[in-house]
Amino acid sequence: MTVAEQADFIIIGAGIAGSSVAAELAADGRHVLLLEAEQQPGYHTTGRSAAIFAPTYGPAPIRALTRASEAFFTNPPAGFWDHPLLSHRDILMIARSDQIAALDALIDEVGGHADISRLESHEVYARQPLLRPGYAEAGMLDAGGHDIDVDALLQGYLRRFRAEGGQLVAGAGASDLRRAAGLWRVTVGGREYAAPVVINAAGAWADEVGALASAGEIGLVPKRRTAVIIAAPEDVETEHLPLTVDVDEKFYLKPESGRLLISPADETPAPPSDVQPEELDIAICVDKIERAFDLSVRRIENSWAGLRSFVGDKVPVVGFSARAEGFFWLAGQGGYGIQTAPAMARLAAALAQGKQPAADIIDEGLELAALSPARLGV
Ligand SMILES: Cc1cc2nc3c(=O)[nH]c(=O)nc-3n(C[C@H](O)[C@H](O)[C@H](O)COP(=O)(O)OP(=O)(O)OC[C@H]3O[C@@H](n4cnc5c(N)ncnc54)[C@H](O)[C@@H]3O)c2cc1C
Missing domain, CATH: 3.30.9.10 (D-Amino Acid Oxidase, subunit A, domain 2)
Incomplete structure (x- = not known):
């Protein structure tokens, strides 16, 4: 097996969760590979949403992440997209x-x-x-509600990811994950990609990817x-x-x-x-x-x-696995994965690099323990 490429992070899944954290990590100067099973990023849940930003929707951690996302939606980084990402909707x-x-x-x-x-x-x-x-x-x-231009959000993140040197591999369903000598080796159609950290952003398939890595299941x-x-x-x-x-x-x-x-x-x-x-x-x-x-x-x-x-408590699962070294969960976004994506991406990028999450996210009253895979015994 030839190692096609080695990176700092491999992200599995290019829906909004994987694409947004990929862009944040690349913007932090990390070498990131984003693997997507389909030819088209966003083909699954991300491309099928109702495109709503609803600040009062969902459990308290979701509401905190939604509030912490609003500044990005209203004022994204320069060059992110040419049109507003939100339009008002009561x-x-x-x-x-x-x-x-x-x-x-x-x-x-x-x-x-x-x-x-x-x-x-x-x-x-x-x-x-x-x-x-x-x-x-x-x-x-x-x-305080809005319609979200979901395609602009996804394409904006992918554009930023590529501009920062990130590499998206489409049609790349990860079918085998192994850890050896401090690296995850991910097999995709006969090619192997390697990185010390794998981020599982596989949406509905997240428990299947967790099982491939012997990281257990979150009960998704x-x-x-x-x-x-x-x-x-x-x-x-x-x-x-x-x-x-x-x-x-x-x-x-x-x-x-x-x-x-x-x-x-x-x-x-x-x-x-x-x-x-x-x-x-x-x-x-x-x-x-x-x-x-x-x-x-x-x-x-x-x-x-x-x-x-x-998962059972309807709160996303964000953080390193306690069972599989270097395996990071970013799953269980439920019905709120678009409206929370900007804050969730910044939070996940910080935690995956062993950094403190940004104060503006924590100041919304977010308890990291509420998101941790540890609460689910994984
Ligand atoms: C009808 C409906 C309405 C919704 N309305 C809203 C709303 O108004 N507001 C809101 O915020 N949210 C809404 N949501 C929820 C939101 O769409 C999701 O929370 C969000 O899209 C989840 O994103 P994701 O990236 O985790 O998943 P996905 O978009 O499903 O991305 C996961 C990706 O992983 C890939 N993948 C899986 N396994 C592998 C593998 N082994 N190797 C490589 N790639 C793999 C898949 O192909 C997929 O592209 C709605 C959802 C639905 C269905």
Whole structure:
């Protein structure tokens, strides 16, 4: 076997997690190889998201990472991308009369911020006129939300990575990982790459990559989520309507380039694969949307599904393995991997180099122990 190349870091997976940490490490002057199984970076979950930046979404460590990411999104490094990465989008959580306790619990947890307000029924309808009359009793408005240009974020990181001397190898599914003489040797289609540190950013496949390295498993569960595009009603200007989410996250609706993106917010466990939408999930989606909104869906214009991968506590796994020397986990980004990517990449790049994480990330109230693989016994 010929060693094709030796680097400081090998990163497995060029979704948003792998591409962003690759760019940060390369910008720190490290020699980085980024291996991607597909021909196209971002082909799996990263290319299938709803592209939302929602500061109030997810458990506390996610909210801290999201807050710590906002400065990058609004003011990325010079030359990162030619257009803004974010465009404003209000987020409206809606509650029926039987969901008021859940709404108030959410406001208790994330409220107390200038962007957050509780809305009475008439205020909800003023914000979201597509709702079916009588459906929503109250709501919570988060004025701090945005749409994310996900492709620009991914391509911006890859551009920065290459400009800093990083090397992306596409069509390179890592099938064998071995450690010898202080180096990981990663085999890809008969070629071998070597580095003292491997970063596992393999998305839904992260436990499979962990097993290849004898690093154990983090108990990752990929969960299928479906997205559907339908026509917007012709008589309503939809582009400035809020992302509208059921407070129990059973469905959502979002304007999408003159159309509407709808989702049943499904979370069906599924093995890692090129997952496709199921007819039943599309039908459930349409039913939920037609119950809540004054819409009649005649035609599905497009649909897709992607895998949101979670460990038990729904918090990402970031840090060195205690079982396999030089093996670094960057996995379990769940439904928040785009909005948290900038802070997560800086954090992972620091930890993988044995450096202190930047103060602005920790100052958001992030407990590193909450992300550590040690909490999962690996
Ligand atoms: C419908 C839907 C809506 C979502 N909406 C949002 C949202 O609004 N906001 C948000 O922040 N997040 C959202 N998410 C979640 C977000 O998309 C993910 O958290 C994020 O994309 C995960 O990125 P990743 O890089 O970890 O995974 P991926 O993008 O899946 O990247 C992992 C890569 O690893 C590669 N790989 C795997 N095994 C190997 C191997 N052995 N060798 C080489 N390469 C390998 C894969 O080919 C893949 O390209 C959504 C997800 C879905 C499905």
